[in-house]
Amino acid sequence: MQTFNPLPDKPAPAQTVGITGWLKNNLFSSPLNSLATIVVAAILIKVLPAMIDWLFISANWSGATQDDCTKDGACWVFVSAWSQQFFYGSYPDEEIWRVNLCLAMLVAIITASLRVKKELREKVFIPLFLLLPFISIAILDGSYLGLVQVDTDYWGGFSLNVLLAAASIIVAFPLGFLWALGRRSHMPLARTISIGFIEFFRGVPVLALFFMGSVMLPLFFPEGTNVDKLLRVWIVLVFFMSGYMAEVYRGGFNAIPAGQYEAADSLGLSYWQKTLLIILPQVIKISMPNILATFVMLFKNTTFLLIIGIFEMLSTTQTALSNSHWLGGHAEEGYLFVALVFWVCCFSMSMMASAIERKLNTDHKN
Amino acid sequence: MTTQTNNTPSDDVIIIQNLNKWYGNFHVLKDINLTVRKGEKIVVCGPSGSGKSTMIRCINRLEEFQQGSLVVDGIEMIEDVKNIEAIRRDVGMVFQHFNLFPHLSILENLCLGPIWVQKKPKAEAEAIAMKYLERVKIPEQASKFPGQLSGGQQQRVAIARSLCMNPNIMLFDEPTSALDPEMIKEVLDVMIELAEEGMTMICVTHEMGFAKKVADRVIFMDAGEIVEENTPHEFFDNPQVDRTQKFLQQILNH
Numbered sequence: 110m111q112t113f114n115p116l117p118d119k120p121a122p123a124q125t126v127g128i129t130g131w132l133k134n135n136l137f138s139s140p141l142n143s144l145a146t147i148v149v150a151a152i153l154i155k156v157l158p159a160m161i162d163w164l165f166i167s168a169n170w171s172g173a174t175q176d177d178c179t180k181d182g183a184c185w186v187f188v189s190a191w192s193q194q195f196f197y198g199s200y201p202d203e204e205i206w207r208v209n210l211c212l213a214m215l216v217a218i219i220t221a222s223l224r225v226k227k228e229l230r231e232k233v234f235i236p237l238f239l240l241l242p243f244i245s246i247a248i249l250d251g252s253y254l255g256l257v258q259v260d261t262d263y264w265g266g267f268s269l270n271v272l273l274a275a276a277s278i279i280v281a282f283p284l285g286f287l288w289a290l291g292r293r294s295h296m297p298l299a300r301t302i303s304i305g306f307i308e309f310f311r312g313v314p315v316l317a318l319f320f321m322g323s324v325m326l327p328l329f330f331p332e333g334t335n336v337d338k339l340l341r342v343w344i345v346l347v348f349f350m351s352g353y354m355a356e357v358y359r360g361g362f363n364a365i366p367a368g369q370y371e372a373a374d375s376l377g378l379s380y381w382q383k384t385l386l387i388i389l390p391q392v393i394k395i396s397m398p399n400i401l402a403t404f405v406m407l408f409k410n411t412t413f414l415l416i417i418g419i420f421e422m423l424s425t426t427q428t429a430l431s432n433s434h435w436l437g438g439h440a441e442e443g444y445l446f447v448a449l450v451f452w453v454c455c456f457s458m459s460m461m462a463s464a465i466e467r468k469l470n471t472d473h474k475n
Numbered sequence: 476m477t478t479q480t481n482n483t484p485s486d487d488v489i490i491i492q493n494l495n496k497w498y499g500n501f502h503v504l505k506d507i508n509l510t511v512r513k514g515e516k517i518v519v520c521g522p523s524g525s526g527k528s529t530m531i532r533c534i535n536r537l538e539e540f541q542q543g544s545l546v547v548d549g550i551e552m553i554e555d556v557k558n559i560e561a562i563r564r565d566v567g568m569v570f571q572h573f574n575l576f577p578h579l580s581i582l583e584n585l586c587l588g589p590i591w592v593q594k595k596p597k598a599e600a601e602a603i604a605m606k607y608l609e610r611v612k613i614p615e616q617a618s619k620f621p622g623q624l625s626g627g628q629q630q631r632v633a634i635a636r637s638l639c640m641n642p643n644i645m646l647f648d649e650p651t652s653a654l655d656p657e658m659i660k661e662v663l664d665v666m667i668e669l670a671e672e673g674m675t676m677i678c679v680t681h682e683m684g685f686a687k688k689v690a691d692r693v694i695f696m697d698a699g700e701i702v703e704e705n706t707p708h709e710f711f712d713n714p715q716v717d718r719t720q721k722f723l724q725q726i727l728n729h
Binding site: 366368369371372373374375376377378379382386387390391394 | 570577578588591
């Protein structure tokens with residue numbers, strides 16, 4: 110009988126791999142593509158030297174006041190002089206550790222939960238994560254813990270953008286899931302309310318929602334009660350976000366094969382067991398890229414809060430720009446810095462998103 | 476046709492009487508009457524769209540029906556969550572596309588029912604799961620995820636998952652139709668073993684070798700009706716209805 114011997118592997122043609130292969134595939138794959146590459150390269154050669162010169166070579170790096178900015182380039186002294194305000198707003202110097210603690214807890218819980226075993230993650234880290242907004246509020250405010258009370262008027266800067274966005278998404282995460290379940294419900298009342306809620310918060314511009322939160326919402330509270338402005342903004346962000354999350358989840362729900370529901374049913378699992386044990390984990394996994402994208406959007410939207418007088422990073426920057434000691438026109442440096450900080454954060458989040466996706470990607474087929 | 480039996484009720488584990496089902500205006504099941512005794516193995520065949528899957532899916536209420544009655548293990552199928560859940564605990568089901576839970580390991584797939592439905596402690600549930608994984612001959616795959624297994628292995632896991640609930644009745648909905656030919660035998664072997672142990676089984680399948688080997692009765696359905704019902708020997712060698720003859724010619728002579 111003949112024996113079957115598989116052929117040995119041969120190396121791929123040199124033109125298709127390595128640097129030449131990459132250049133050919135990515136920069137010069139077609140005449141139009143080659144032309145675009147040349148045009149972009151020409152623009153870069155024209156623009157880059159001046160930009161690098163302004164940004165780095167002729168830039169002023171050290172000093173404490175505007176007078177130290179003697180060279181033509183960017184005045185980075187402005188950024189370093191105001192950096193504490195940019196990051197912490199007017200939070201008292203000696204209490205800044207509290208803000209750092211909250212930020213550290215947020216980062217620690219997220220990174221740890223990606224590394225620990227599933228059991229520990231489900232039993233400890235996820236509940237901790239869901240409680241984090243409330244723990245953070247207690248720490249930042251301080252009065253519940255016997256610390257010096259810091260009024261929300263003093264909270265601000267970039268840390269407020271981060272914590273407010275995180276606190277909103279953490280609450281919106283489960284709330285959005287409930288709206289999505291409601292939307293799929295067979296009960297007409299639950300479905301109508303859910304659809305109404307979702308479509309209202311998705312259909313109204315976020316700026317309008319912020320104005321409603323700061324101007325209109327107090328009208329609905331009983332006279333005499335004074336609900337904190339930041340708290341109102343938080344509520345608006347949570348509602349806004351949960352409407353979006355519900356739609357993100359909806360896409361996830363639609364992607365789950367009917368067979369998953371049937372298998373869960375045939376085992377005799379109850380509705381909530383089926384929803385929480387079988388459907389929810391798969392919906393979250395499928396929706397993860399969109400959840401992260403929605404979060405990045407929300408995070409950037411927190412800069413809109415400057416319009417209603419919350420001292421987040423962008424409005425802190427504007428305050429600094431109008432300070433009488435710094436009237437030399439540092440808008441470029443200030444806004445560039447804000448952009449850079451947001452970009453670094455959003456970029457890290459997309460890196461984190463792909464890490465989570467790889468982590469969750471346990472089924473290769475099916 | 477056995478519409479009404481004289482056996483003691485405890486002997487009849489499934490009693491379907493005059494069952495009718497519609498999808499909107501489309502009449503998918505027409506006056507289905509079927510009684511299954513304890514330990515009986517029934518093979519259901521028929522062309523696609525004949526209602527055979529729909530019929531067995533009515534037995535554990537994956538499909539609703541509009542008319543008729545259905546009693547499973549003495550529990551009447553009515554619009555009551557308690558009854559439905561009680562029947563589902565008693566009836567295992569294996570699907571064409573396995574429907575394992577992709578986010579859970581094989582062991583977790585198997586333990587889910589015992590832990591959450593039967594409220595067994597985790598250690599006991601895992602012992603049961605390992606017992607059945609050994610029975611379907613893949614205990615070494617316990618910590619893997621469904622996506623890492625071949626189709627045949629996944630289907631055996633699916634059978635084990637149902638068995639972990641200790642069901643009295645097993646429903647098989649075309650269990651080998653989505654498998655590569657090389658893997659059909661390993662699944663059928665498990666099913667034959669199960670049959671030999673006396674499990675009550677209803678299998679929708681076109682594996683005629685399996686039908687000849689294990690079935691007590693073969694049921695042929697077309698256009699939502701039970702056309703013919705007979706012992707495998709009579710069914711294959713001496714079909715009574717022309718429609719059955721035509722179907723058998725089509726599936727056997729190719």
